[in-house]
Amino acid sequence: MQWVVATASFFASAVEFVEAFTIVLVVGVTVNWRSSLLGALAAAATLALLVATLGTALVQWVPIDALRLVIGILLLLFGLKWLKNAILRYSGLKARHDEEAIYEETQAALRARGKVDTSSSRFDLFGFLLSYKSVLLEGLEVAFIVITFGVSAATSTVSRSSGIASAALGALLAGLLVILVGAIVRVPLAKVPENTLKFIVGIMLTTFGTFWTGEGFGVNWPLADVFLLILAAIYLGAAFLLITWLKRVKARAIDNQPVPTTQTQEVKP
Numbered sequence: 001m002q003w004v005v006a007t008a009s010f011f012a013s014a015v016e017f018v019e020a021f022t023i024v025l026v027v028g029v030t031v032n033w034r035s036s037l038l039g040a041l042a043a044a045a046t047l048a049l050l051v052a053t054l055g056t057a058l059v060q061w062v063p064i065d066a067l068r069l070v071i072g073i074l075l076l077l078f079g080l081k082w083l084k085n086a087i088l089r090y091s092g093l094k095a096r097h098d099e100e101a102i103y104e105e106t107q108a109a110l111r112a113r114g115k116v117d118t119s120s121s122r123f124d125l126f127g128f129l130l131s132y133k134s135v136l137l138e139g140l141e142v143a144f145i146v147i148t149f150g151v152s153a154a155t156s157t158v159s160r161s162s163g164i165a166s167a168a169l170g171a172l173l174a175g176l177l178v179i180l181v182g183a184i185v186r187v188p189l190a191k192v193p194e195n196t197l198k199f200i201v202g203i204m205l206t207t208f209g210t211f212w213t214g215e216g217f218g219v220n221w222p223l224a225d226v227f228l229l230i231l232a233a234i235y236l237g238a239a240f241l242l243i244t245w246l247k248r249v250k251a252r253a254i255d256n257q258p259v260p261t262t263q264t265q266e267v268k269p
Contacts, residue, residue: 005150005166006169008204009149009150009169009174010170010173011204012201012204013171013174014197016142017178020137020138021178023106023131024036024040024134024135027106027127034123036131038123039127039128039132042128042132043131043139044135044139046139047135047140047143054143068215072208072210072212072213072214072215073209073213073216075205075212076213079201079202079207080206081202082198082201082202082205083239086199086202086239087199087243090195090199091247093246142171146167146168147167149208150165202239203235207232207235
C-alpha cells in the first residue's frame, strides 16, 4: 500500500511542481534569480511547517475512521474536478494547459512593470512575493495530497506516520525531478505531458476518494486493496466513453452550424 501512496503522491505533486516552477523560472529570468529563489525557499519552509504541524495533529488526535471519511470525500471531490477538466480538454471543449504560454504571459506582465534588470542581484520585493505566492499556492495542494494520502493509507500494519512519510517521499522525488530537469534545460516544461498527468491524477484521486469514502462508511471492499485497480479501470473506461461522446457532440454541433451566405443585391437598370 505504501508504494501505491508514494506513486500517487509523485504524479499528483509533479503537476503542481511544474506549474510552480514555471513562475519561479520567469521571475528568475526577468527579475533576478536571488529574489526568485528566496521566494521559493521561503514558501517551501512555510509548507514544511504546515505539513509538520497538521500532519502531527492528524496523526495524534483524529480517529482514523472519521478521517478516512472526511478525506475520502475531499479527495473524491478534488479528483472529480481534475477529471472533469481533463475530459473537457481531451474532448476539445476546453483549452489545454500550456506552460509556455503562461511563461510568456507572465514575462510580458513583468516587462510591462519594468522588471527587466536581470544583471542586478539586488533583492526585489515584487519578484520575491510573486515567486513565494506561486510556490505556496501550488505547494498547498501538494501538502494536502501528502497529508491526506499519508494519513488515509494507515492500516493495521502501517502507521499513519509511515503513510505520511511515503507520501512525502513521493512528493519530494517529484519536486527534485522537476527542479533537476528545469535546471538543466532552463525553459518552461512545456514538453511535460501535463494534461495527461492531470488526467492520470484525476483518475487516481477519484479512485482513492471512492475507496476511502467507502471504508469510512464501513464498506468492506472485495479483494481489499486490489479493488483500487478495479475502481481505477471503471473510472478510466467511463472517462474514455465521455470523451468519445463529447467529441461526437462537438462535431455534430459544428456540422449543424448554419453556413453564412452572401446576399447579392439586384442592380436595377
